Amino acid sequence: MGNIVLFTLYAIILFAPAFIANPGAVITGGHWVIDRGKTYKGKRILGDGKSWSGFIGGSFIGILSGIIIYYIVIVLKIPYPDYGKNIIDAILVLIPMSFGSLLGDMSGSFIKRRIGMKRGARGSILDQWPFVIVSFLLVFIFARGFFMQLYGDLIPVAVILIITPPIHRGVNILAYKFKMKDVPW
Ligand SMILES: CC(C)=CCC/C(C)=C/CC/C(C)=C/CC/C(C)=C/COC[C@@H](COP(=O)(O)O)OC/C=C(\C)CC/C=C(\C)CC/C=C(\C)CCC=C(C)C
Numbered sequence: 509m510g511n512i513v514l515f516t517l518y519a520i521i522l523f524a525p526a527f528i529a530n531p532g533a534v535i536t537g538g539h540w541v542i543d544r545g546k547t548y549k550g551k552r553i554l555g556d557g558k559s560w561s562g563f564i565g566g567s568f569i570g571i572l573s574g575i576i577i578y579y580i581v582i583v584l585k586i587p588y589p590d591y592g593k594n595i596i597d598a599i600l601v602l603i604p605m606s607f608g609s610l611l612g613d614m615s616g617s618f619i620k621r622r623i624g625m626k627r628g629a630r631g632s633i634l635d636q637w638p639f640v641i642v643s644f645l646l647v648f649i650f651a652r653g654f655f656m657q658l659y660g661d662l663i664p665v666a667v668i669l670i671i672t673p674p675i676h677r678g679v680n681i682l683a684y685k686f687k688m689k690d691v692p693w
């Protein structure tokens with residue numbers, strides 16, 4: 509029993525790069541707006557909040573954090589499957605996980621614009637879930653073996669979906685207090 513709980517916790521921690529990629533985009537973002545101001549049916553496609561520097565920079569920060577986790581697992585001799593048996597395999601998992609996170613963030617913005625919400629408007633679940641869902645989806649598609657080993661029973665996926673909104677809110681409130689974001693969501 510204890511083992512199942514530990515294993516689930518471990519599977520959740522290995523998903524941290526998807527969480528770190530998002531604030532990574534806040535830090536690196538703001539340059540080269542992706543939709544270049546273009547609109548679709550009178551509304552911005554993505555809006556000024558989605559830039560190439562944030563997309564690429566955030567993804568790289570996510571991948572880097574995953575590489576650090578990869579070596580921590582080796583050093584601590586944790587007896588569960590790591591991202592891969594070598595660093596190349598690990599990076600092939602971390603790429604879909606991190607890029608998926610920001611692709612999901614972008615999908616959320618795309619939906620927000622379609623329903624008429626302005627850049628930075630409070631999207632609640634549209635700010636909180638798409639990055640998790642698309643990240644898992646890309647890992648499922650491009651790193652199926654890793655996905656099945658750790659998330660195959662979907663329990664960690666469900667737990668992550670449940671704990672994401674309060675974590676997301678907590679981190680954003682902190683980022684707002686430290687003046688790293690203009691709004692606390
Ligand atoms: C959970 C609480 C209350 C605190 C965590 C402590 C902590 C590490 C706080 C850091 C706070 C801080 C001041 C960060 C600065 C970085 C920054 C600029 C953050 C701005 O937030 C950006 C926000 C963008 O969201 P938006 O696109 O919708 O506007 O990013 C969203 C936030 C997240 C996705 C949560 C990120 C969480 C962390 C990095 C905390 C560490 C998380 C883990 C180790 C993951 C645990 C594993 C899983 C899978 C749950």
Ligand SMILES: Nc1ccn([C@@H]2O[C@H](COP(=O)(O)OP(=O)(O)OP(=O)(O)O)[C@@H](O)[C@H]2O)c(=O)n1
Nearest residue numbers: 533534537538557558559562563617627628629
């Ligand atoms: N691909 C990305 C993602 C984020 N950011 C930066 O991170 C900030 C916060 O991200 P987010 O909350 O996702 O964007 P919002 O400005 O709130 O816009 P939206 O309403 O589209 O979510 C953005 O304003 C932007 O400066 C970026 O430059 N590029």
Ligand SMILES: [Mg+2]
Nearest residue numbers: 628629635693
């Ligand atoms: Mg936002």
